[in-house]
Amino acid sequence: MNAKTNETRQHILDVGYQLILSKGFTAVGLSELLKAADVPKGSFYHYFKSKEHFGEVLIASYFEGYMERIEALFFSKNGTGYERLMSYFNRWLDVESGRCNAHKCLVVKLGAEVSDLSETMRSELLTGAERIIAAIAKCIESGIEDGSITVQDSLSTASTIYQQWLGASLLSKLSQDTAQLGGALSMTEQLLKHK
Structure with missing residues (x-):
């Protein structure tokens, strides 16, 4: 093109x-x-071949940009693994700006809506979510290496944390406040067993 x-x-x-x-x-x-x-x-x-194809491309494009932003944060040399990870989750609380927060996340917005509507869009969303979990796990591993995070299984912990944030994001949208996200932030701190 x-x-x-x-x-x-x-x-x-x-x-x-x-x-x-x-x-x-x-x-x-x-x-x-x-x-x-x-x-x-x-x-x-x-x-685009169809509206569904547009949806697939939109989701793939969204995750490309999203992954660039979080990888730049997670894999920078600024701060410990714990600090970089907590910086990411603090951004979920910022509902007014950026594309990485709870109110602007396509996984939260489209997860339930398109899962029964389009197999290809569901698959794109799942692939994107798995990429985010893998990036969180790598950041956890860097925190384990630098001593700022004290968990045993980085992938399982990353999956649990991401699921928790998706659920909190949905509840936040329903209640129109960030209390659930604040709770997710506290639970994330506890799960990472930060010293």
């Missing part, structure tokens, strides 16, 4: 991301997406 083509495709994905975050996947019609992105219908089908 040339630069202009790539730019238009990304513009459609960016506009779609915002619409889907606010309304959900099924509630956003193709005509609404095209109008908001200010692109003709033919342009959409130049980039």
Whole structure:
């Protein structure tokens, strides 16, 4: 794809991301997406075979950007493994900015909605969640190595923590406050057995 083509495709994905975050996947019609992105219908089908294919690409694109951000944080040399991991989870509490918080997470927004609707979108979401868990596990391992984290099984701990945050994020959306996320932060600290 040339630069202009790539730019238009990304513009459609960016506009779609915002619409889907606010309304959900099924509630956003193709005509609404095209109008908001200010692109003709033919342009959409130049980039995406169907709305479902658009959803798959949107999820994959979301996780690419997400993984770049968390890997930059997790694998920097700033602070201990524990400090880098807790910095990540503190960002989940920031509901007003960024794409990494509880109210802007596609796993939280689309997990239940598309799992029964589209096998390929469900699979993309699962793959992305597994990549996040693996990155958390690697950060835990670096914390074990530097002595800031005292758990035995990094992958199991990462999975438990991520599940806890997804659940807290869903409850936070239902209650419209961050108390559940604060509880998840406290539990994360306890699970990591920080000294």
